[in-house]
Amino acid sequence: MAADAQDLSKVDSAVSGISSPPKDEKTVPAKKRTSSSAPGVMNVNDLERDGIELQIAKETQKLNWKLNTSPSTIDDKDVLKKMLTTPPVKKIDLHFPLGLEVSARNLKGVTIKDALDAIHKQFKKKADDELENPVLAGFEWDKEESWTRLVVHQKKEGAAPSSKKSKKNKGEED
Numbered sequence: 001m002a003a004d005a006q007d008l009s010k011v012d013s014a015v016s017g018i019s020s021p022p023k024d025e026k027t028v029p030a031k032k033r034t035s036s037s038a039p040g041v042m043n044v045n046d047l048e049r050d051g052i053e054l055q056i057a058k059e060t061q062k063l064n065w066k067l068n069t070s071p072s073t074i075d076d077k078d079v080l081k082k083m084l085t086t087p088p089v090k091k092i093d094l095h096f097p098l099g100l101e102v103s104a105r106n107l108k109g110v111t112i113k114d115a116l117d118a119i120h121k122q123f124k125k126k127a128d129d130e131l132e133n134p135v136l137a138g139f140e141w142d143k144e145e146s147w148t149r150l151v152v153h154q155k156k157e158g159a160a161p162s163s164k165k166s167k168k169n170k171g172e173e174d
Contacts, residue, residue: 038108044089048147055086056150060112061138067123067154068134071116080113084139093149094118094139101149115139119152132156
């Protein structure tokens with residue numbers, strides 16, 4: 001009988017040996033990845049804490065991009081690769097005058113394309129006549145109002161910005 005008990009204990013130890021490693025793997029907590037953010041890319045809240053001011057890429061004012069069209073329709077594709085702000089940030093909120101706010105995110109630094117993609121996502125289902133000011137005029141950083149967001153400026157037309165703001169021409173098409 002003693003031999004039977006030894007055989008059983010050998011079988012038991014073999015079975016427990018196989019099943020224990022997966023249990024150990026599951027109990028190890030997953031580590032948060034930090035390597036995906038690029039060096040030099042800041043958190044906008046850290047910039048505010050340290051008093052570092054943002055500079056916005058001037059190219060955004062010359063895009064004449066319609067908010068309800070894809071950013072890929074822009075002629076100068078190189079502009080889309082440029083950082084939206086200096087220093088680059090991981091996330092920035094884009095605030096519209098009527099209250100809408102969208103966030104542009106990129107762990108390697110928010111580019112102009114990231115900002116336009118975030119805006120386009122909100123406006124892609126809108127028809128031209130639903131938008132009062134359908135063209136992007138640029139962004140403004142007002143540290144007095146909010147350090148962590150950019151104000152989005154819009155205008156009526158792309159190539160020739162109109163100086164008149166009369167509503168009688170609103171229904172007419174060129």
